[in-house]
Amino acid sequence: MRQKNSKIIAPIILLFICFTNCKHKNEKPEIINEVLETTTEAIVVGANQTENYLHLLKGKRIALAANNTSVIFKNNDQTSHTHLVDSLKSLDINIVRIFAPEHGLRGKIDAGEVIKSEIDEQTGIPVVSLYGTNDNSNSEEKFKPSNAHLSDLDLVIFDIQDVGARFYTYLSTLHYVMEACAEKNIPVIVLDRPNPNGHYVDGPVVEEKFRSFVGLHPVPIVYGMTIGEYAKMINGEKWLKNGIQCDLTVVPLKNYTHNSSYTLPLRPSPNLPNxxxxxxxxxxxxxxxxxxxxxxxxxxxxxxxxxxxxxxxxxxxxxxxxxxxxxxxxxxxxxxxxxxxxxxxxxxxxxxxxxxxxxxxxxxxxxxxxxxxxxxxxxxxDKLKNQIEKGFSLKEIKATWQDDLSNFKNTRQKYLIYP
Structure with a gap:
């Protein structure tokens, strides 16, 4: 899908890189680069802003959590691009391995289908599956990088397009990448991308007994945050195992607000074509x-x-x-x-x-x-199913979410990067 990106009218934009270091767990993220401006320019994704992260990669052994959406665009209307792996390799960045989420590195595998570890034919780089089995267990081992996969790394980059729905599994992949890296004191850089459903917050919040790979955190179905903002929330709310926190850097978007209209230039998964x-x-x-x-x-x-x-x-x-x-x-x-x-x-x-x-x-x-x-x-x-079976109307069902939604919105506010 190659459609022209809408021009965005954004009022006051805060552009910054957020660092959350596990050594300073009680400090607010440092604002490295703050820019106030009014603009009609197109959205610029984090990956395109190499000036804000390339210096952090030089001389490091890097892993990249990526799929087909992990690209650097060549022009403002985002009709042409190069994959982030190819771009970084051309700049002599040492990409040791790639971590692949559900649907695989090239985004062509069915929902729920096994992703196998392999050597990527196009780059020759080992690809490690973070969606390894199709059994019904919820064991983190099939979703989380192992110690062996991290032992020779200095840094991990996460760059995967999200669509703003809690059960879209890339949020859980983000969680397990951050957790594994926090346990090994390996920094994580999240290259932010727009949320095409970032303009509202709605739905029931996950209850503890229903936590799973399609809902690890106490958030509603639609949470109204970019993947970078969500990473900050995972860290800040200490949702990683044992309350550990990751050394996190978010490379933010330019010219973006939560009300920005954004057409995804690339299909984020096989069954979301437009x-x-x-x-x-x-x-x-x-x-x-x-x-x-x-x-x-x-x-x-x-x-x-x-x-x-x-x-x-x-x-x-x-x-x-x-x-x-x-x-x-x-x-x-x-x-x-x-x-x-x-x-x-x-x-x-x-x-x-x-x-x-x-x-x-x-x-x-x-x-x-x-x-x-x-x-x-x-x-x-299980309340939603029970409410439907008992004949509740949509209005009656939504009324039962409101207290939890209000609490979530208060939590969410602490981690927003964009207006």
Whole structure:
């Protein structure tokens, strides 16, 4: 996907590099470079600002947590780019290994599919999987760099595009990279990127008993922070094991606010092909915990939903999932699914679970609608499933989130870099 980046009108922008050092755990992050300006310039991602981090890499043995979105753009409209690995290698930076998250280094592997450690054919650099098995365990060993993978490193760079939904697993990958590095006293640099769903905060907050790789932290489904801001929150709230803190540097965005409109120049994962899918993803992903397909196996991923069990008299759109890029075995494969086409929906600025509620209420055989473990882990609570089954309205459900959301917003405020 190569679409032109919107020009951004941003009022007062604070541009800085944040250092959080484990030796000074009670200090506020130091502001290294503060710039106040009014601008109509395009957003500049952290990776492009080599002047702010290249000097920290010289002579160091580096690992890079990266995927297909880890790029340096060649022009303001972001229509051409080079991968960060290639750019750093060309500058004689010593990249020892690459850590690959879900979907792999090149972003082509299905959701939940095993990522194997290998040698990257394009660079010759070893790639270590941080999404290593497809079993149902929640063991951190399959997600966290091992001591052996860190023993010869001086520094780790994290540069992966997030989409602002808690169950998007790159947040958990960030957590385990920071934790492993903190345990070995290895600094981490996060190259910040915009959050395309950064304009609102909404949803239930994860309860302790439902912590998992799709929800490690007590945050709502939509948290309204960039990946750099989120890294600061992980550190500041001492969410890493035993309350340790990471030596963290965030290279911030230029010309960005949380209300900035931003089109991702590269597909962040196989089933998020465009702006509409990314905006609908936080609201539709809970269908993954049901018998309803969210467009996987079609060319309208996360822009539609449907099931053979929904009544075609009420749901006027139909599709038949087939194996395709990002979905080798889509739910309800080869079965006609009845649902709704949401591709022309206006941009959401809050979660919409009305589609989920209506689908449940419209399904005749409700005992097979929810996949209990999956829906509860995605929601971060079992209350949502129970509320839907008891006939709560969307308004009534959202009312039960408000105290937790208010507390989270107070926590969030401490770590914001951008207005």
């Amino acid at each position: 702006d509409k899918s990314i905006n609908l993803y936080p609201s539709l992903c809970l269908f993954e915990g049901t018998n309803v397909n969210c467009g996987r196996g079609t060319d309208m991923q996360f822009q539609t939903f449907g099931s053979p069990d929904l009544p075609k008299e009420k749901y006027n759109f139909s599709f038949t999932p087939k194996p395709n890029f990002g979905a080798k075995h889509p739910k309800n494969m080869d079965k006609e699914c009845y649902g709704l086409d949401l591709s022309e929906m206006e941009k959401l600025d809050s979660l919409n679970f009305k589609w989920l509620i209506d689908a449940y209420n419209s399904t005749a055989n409700k005992t097979n609608f929810f996949r209990e473990r999956s829906i509860n882990l995605l929601a971060g609570t």
